[in-house]
Amino acid sequence: MYVGRRMTRNVITVSPEDTLARAAALMKEHRVHHLPVVAGEELAGIVTDTDVRNFTLGLTSTDRGGGIDVRDTKVGEIMTREPVTVGPWDTVEDALLILHRRRFGALPVVEGRRLVGIISKTDVLAAFIDTLCVEGIGVRIEVLVPRDANAVVRLVKTVGELEVEMKSLVLSPFRDGFVAFLRLSTIDVATVREKLRKAGFQIPELSDFLG
């Protein structure tokens, strides 16, 4: 999955000449925390609500007395220049890892130096929700599967024989095997569980996870 499919295209931006007051107002109005700073079409930097807040709190009372007006300070003076960016053909996994490791909230998406979008933690979470099919109709069951492709085939086959619609299937490592997260569209999960147990699969009790 590529960043281009998940990024927000209509980006709210500011120019280096805009005041902090305008930047703050834009962030409040659009409920965003990051504003790419553009000069023409080119990305010049990024300013976040944290930048604005830290700058404001960092001023001493003398500074205030000295006549610096926060509201009139220009975005260009406090923005981060040369921010970390990704391209639309980078993968979502790349974006996910950068966001996680560098503890960023959002990454501008550029082609060359031209700004084409922004990808935030929220966009990545949306991808996660879609992948797991959390919002739709369905019920999740968890099945322990040996780390063996044939066991996975048997799992899918058993579910398939019940004519139950499978909304999503995620395998993730668990101890020395997999845990399969199935999201199924049936009210009668009890029967599914029973069949899977009969087919030799282990279905953990809730208490295994609650502890």
Next chain:
Amino acid sequence: MDRDLTKEAIVRGFEALIRGDRLFGADMRPDILKKSGKGVRFLIGPVPPMRTLLSRWGVLFGNRLSPDELFERLAVSIHEFNHRDNVLLCARDRFIYDTLIVHGEEPIGGLTLEFYAIPDRSAGWLGRLLRRKSLKIVYIERIHLREQSSGYASSLFRDYEKLFHNLGFNQFRLKASLSVGKYYWAKEGFDFVEKEDLDRRREGLKGLVKERNLPVKDAEIARLNHAYDIARFRKDLRISVFRDGEGYYSLSGDETHVEEFQFPLGKAYLLCAGPWDGHKIIYTNTPRRTGFVFSRDYLDHRTRAGHRESPRRLEHLMKAIQKEGLRESLVFLAPYVPERDIVEKIHLSGYLDSFRDAAAGGGRTFQTADCSISPRSYEVALLAAGGVMAGVDAVMNGRVENIFCAVRPPGHHAGRDYAMGFCFINNVSVGAVHARTVYGVERIFILDWDAHHGNGTQDIFEEDPLTYFCSIHEHPTFCFPGTGRRMERGKGKGDGFTRNVTLRPHDSDDALVEAFEGEVVPEIDRFRPDLIMISAGFDGHHGDGIAGLRLTEASYAHMTRRLCELADKHCGGKIVSVLEGGYEGPVFAASVVAHLRALQGRN
């Protein structure tokens, strides 16, 4: 009245009556038996031998009370009305009570009652499930009172109803043939003995409406389900009737029917129609009168073998009702087939068509594998919605205080254009919209306590601030359908009028009661509903494997009791409860029984 009198006590009772010249024999006169109205149906004769008396007494009254006690109870004094010259007669197959009625010293009428038993052939729609060996009948052979004394008759029969319930009698019967009686007995809750009689009256009423060009829809007439409904029909619409010198009414004036009156449509129609045989089932004196909607047709939605939502669910339930003795205390009502236009206020027409075609075309499932169907599934699903409508009718016009609709297939997962989770037509929603359009009920609170979230009902009403949908269910991460998270609180104008309360898997009664008291009860008080409806699913029971909750009957009884209190406070006790899930025969039936007892106000 659970007593075990000795044979000697009963003999002594007979002897006391004989000594006081109160007991005689009687021969029924076959020539008059067949006729209606005037004339005495029996001839008084000598007292039969004691052996005969005892065996006849045993058939009807067992050893629950002695003849002199019965005599005394029948001659109850109400206000200043008393019985005089009263006698008890023993005929071949019945006992007869005959009396003069006096007010103070002044004779104002008379009363003749007959007590007998007949084989029960009248099970009809209720099916063999509820058939008894015999029906014990109190036949009101004659009641003649001056017009201003009808309040006395009502009081007397309320007293008799308790007495005869305790004696194990099943029905009052009579022939409503005298002028006002044809209307009065319907208003008192008597219904037609023959189901065909009701159909005939509906047809007659339709004819009258057509003839006089009255603003009454056929659909309104189709909903009439009981003589009582006809007696109360369209009080807002008065028509002319004409009375003759003897007090009989006619729809058209002529040389004998000269005096003109204006009466409401239903009353006028009954006054002028022919005589009818009436019966009134003797219910218990439970604190609340509770209705029960059921039809054998509900068994005709046949799901595939091994499917949880099978007709056996209702068979289990009906057997439990019989075993628990609830048959005698519930008011049984039949559903009717609703008009499509009321169902289309909830479901898209195209959706209903494709459901109909799938069932009729021999499809095995509809839309999803869960929704198993058979050829009659569409009709049965419509009848389930019609069952809730009949329940709403009975509660709104006061025939019962609250009602349980034992319908299937269930409905709460079905949305405007989708079937899922065993559900096709959203029964509770159709009932709610019926209550609103026909009875003008403004605020409706729907509590859904099925173990699964009522996503269909939520989808339908989430933008409606007048229909509060509250669901209490197992958490959607663990349980179908995966919706109904706490943050879902309604949309648009309906924001704040949807509430989802989630329980964790393995939660039991304590957790449920805490959530119910803490989160549901205050919402009902805040909303002040005009009607409370329940989507009553019982699959949260620990014995039901379909979901992970571990409730017992106590949870359902507790919620029901509290809802009755809240309904008393806000809406005159009006509750319409609709069956949803619950799949494990014995625990399902036990849970419904607990719910029904609580609806009746019993512990």
